[in-house]
Amino acid sequence: xxxxxxxxxxxxxxxVLAQTxxxxxxxxxxxxxxxxxxxxxxxDRAARTWTYRELxxxxxxxxxxxxxxxxxxxxxxxxxxxxxEWVVLQxxxxxxxxxxxxxxxxxxxxELAHVLNSSGATAVFxxxxxxxTDMAGLVDxxxxxxxxxxxxxxxxxxxxxxxxxxxxxALPDVDPESxxxxxxxxxxxxxxxxxxxxxxxxxxxxxxxRARCGAPFGATYxxxxxLFHTAGCGLAGLGSVHQRATLVLGxxxxxxxxxxxxxxxxxxxxGGVPAMxxxxxxxxxSAETDLSSLEVIMTxxxxxxxxxxxxxxxxxxxxxxxxxxxxxxxxxxxxxxxDDDRADNVGTAGRPLPNVEVAIVVPGTxxxxxxxxxxxxxARGYQAMQGYLGLPEETARTIDADGWVxxxxxxxxxxxxxxTVTGRLKNLIIRGGENIHPRExxxxxxxHPAIANATIVGLPxxxxxxxxxxxxxxxxxxxxxxxxxxxxxxxERLSPQKTPTSWYVTGDLPVNAMGKLQRFRLREHIxxxxxxxxx
Numbered sequence: 381x382x383x384x385x386x387x388x389x390x391x392x393x394x395x396v397l398a399q400t401x402x403x404x405x406x407x408x409x410x411x412x413x414x415x416x417x418x419x420x421x422x423x424d425r426a427a428r429t430w431t432y433r434e435l436x437x438x439x440x441x442x443x444x445x446x447x448x449x450x451x452x453x454x455x456x457x458x459x460x461x462x463x464x465e466w467v468v469l470q471x472x473x474x475x476x477x478x479x480x481x482x483x484x485x486x487x488x489x490x491e492l493a494h495v496l497n498s499s500g501a502t503a504v505f506x507x508x509x510x511x512x513t514d515m516a517g518l519v520d521x522x523x524x525x526x527x528x529x530x531x532x533x534x535x536x537x538x539x540x541x542x543x544x545x546x547x548x549x550a551l552p553d554v555d556p557e558s559x560x561x562x563x564x565x566x567x568x569x570x571x572x573x574x575x576x577x578x579x580x581x582x583x584x585x586x587x588x589x590r591a592r593c594g595a596p597f598g599a600t601y602x603x604x605x606x607l608f609h610t611a612g613c614g615l616a617g618l619g620s621v622h623q624r625a626t627l628v629l630g631x632x633x634x635x636x637x638x639x640x641x642x643x644x645x646x647x648x649x650x651g652g653v654p655a656m657x658x659x660x661x662x663x664x665x666s667a668e669t670d671l672s673s674l675e676v677i678m679t680x681x682x683x684x685x686x687x688x689x690x691x692x693x694x695x696x697x698x699x700x701x702x703x704x705x706x707x708x709x710x711x712x713x714x715x716x717x718x719d720d721d722r723a724d725n726v727g728t729a730g731r732p733l734p735n736v737e738v739a740i741v742v743p744g745t746x747x748x749x750x751x752x753x754x755x756x757x758x759a760r761g762y763q764a765m766q767g768y769l770g771l772p773e774e775t776a777r778t779i780d781a782d783g784w785v786x787x788x789x790x791x792x793x794x795x796x797x798x799x800t801v802t803g804r805l806k807n808l809i810i811r812g813g814e815n816i817h818p819r820e821x822x823x824x825x826x827x828h829p830a831i832a833n834a835t836i837v838g839l840p841x842x843x844x845x846x847x848x849x850x851x852x853x854x855x856x857x858x859x860x861x862x863x864x865x866x867x868x869x870x871x872e873r874l875s876p877q878k879t880p881t882s883w884y885v886t887g888d889l890p891v892n893a894m895g896k897l898q899r900f901r902l903r904e905h906i907x908x909x910x911x912x913x914x915x
Contacts, residue, residue, distance in 0.1 A: 442472025604630030681813030
């Protein structure tokens with residue numbers, strides 16, 4: 381029956397899975413113990429592999445190691461790229477009843493300190509260095525300001541220590557509705573907030589997404605989606621275990637390595653944000669390598685240009701599935717199917733997944749809009765976060781009294797239930813699937829003595845979705861900084877993806893009659909060449 385209002389009732393024909401992250405791995409190891417579960421690839425090292433039985437064994441040893449040091453319910457931070465130790469720690473923590481806090485390896489010192497303190501972490505696991513950053517040194521520098529952290533553990537050599545730890549005869553009983561992870565999200569306002577996600581939510585959501593994407597059961601799945609995101613550790617990681625698939629995991633995103641991995645391991649499905657897909661399609665190796673095994677690409681986290689999907693379809697004959705959601709929803713609420721026609725597949729976010737209600741409401745109200753009328757996208761169901769840890773007021777702003785999670789995104793729903801994302805109520809910039817909050821960058825820039833005011837806006841970009849642009853009001857009494865000076869200044873304070881790639885100088889900022897900044901006007905001024913670039 382055709383919808384008349386923008387409300388999709390929950391499809392309860394598919395069960396919600398009362399399962400834990402550790403229990404899911406146990407089931408897979410019992411059924412497919414000798415199947416390759418994980419293949420870790422990197423540009424500068426040989427692949428490392430685990431069967432399901434080997435992965436479970438390492439996870440059980442890791443759980444025992446953890447329980448010698450921590451109590452069930454305590455939180456531990458993992459601050460590392462996609463090394464396989466990250467995966468072992470994820471399952472070990474789940475079996476031990478610990479809460480895993482995921483941190484972007486690109487974070488700088490103040491950002492890491494925020495993660496450690498606001499999550500209540502008792503430990504931090506890290507690699508010594510990554511992309512030229514002395515991560516061990518940064519950990520040492522922030523620990524004095526993180527009094528709750530009892531242990532800092534380097535992942536180099538950690539597996540040897542874990543494997544030397546005797547397994548326990550019994551591990552804690554873990555409630556599927558208990559917290560399994562804390563993921564940091566920029567949310568709708570302010571700095572990154574710790575969203576608490578349950579085992580049941582992440583396990584079930586991963587199952588639904590992998591079922592709709594159309595990849596055959598057991599098919600090899602290749603990705604370099606970061607594990608610190610729900611897309612990496614959840615959709616790719618847990619989703620692969622659901623399908624008893626082999627996960628070929630890039631330690632970092634390197635187009636040549638991933639293209640070679642698809643060919644070598646006969647990858648059937650590939651997952652990546654649009655920026656990854658763009659880079660791989662543009663890489664010379666993609667036209668010279670046999671990728672005939674590839675059948676499905678999964679993408680999302682940002683607007684997906686139709687031309688990008690068409691490019692992959694034309695070159696490789698693949699079908700596509702795009703996802704839409706946010707961390708607070710564990711994370712996906714809508715998804716296209718490879719069986720959708722092209723207009724729906726490239727022009728919408730698809731239909732809601734099972735067991736989630738979706739409504740489009742007039743912003744600031746509970747009033748549901750008629751079909752095809754824009755409003756705020758809201759969702760309700762099993763997958764909603766338990767809240768922002770220690771932030772009840774922020775939680776109440778995101779989850780209303782009726783349980784609806786307000787995404788802050790604008791969209792429409794048609795009579796068939798297909799959702800189209802049309803914009804954002806919030807001012808988040810989404811660069812390559814990464815959420816960047818303007819205020820955080822603005823506050824860092826204002827610390828510069830030559831900057832009187834700073835405004836950050838997102839500019840459209842065909843490869844990244846959006847890039848970060850800074851519009852500055854300079855102090856006339858001080859020498860003007862160069863763009864290179866400011867890049868260095870920001871990089872010392874924030875992670876690389878938050879650093880502006882373009883810089884402009886203005887005298888006055890556009891405001892409305894109430895004196896509120898009109899960011900969209902700044903984008904118009906940049907497009908029209910009315911602002912002076914800073915070089």
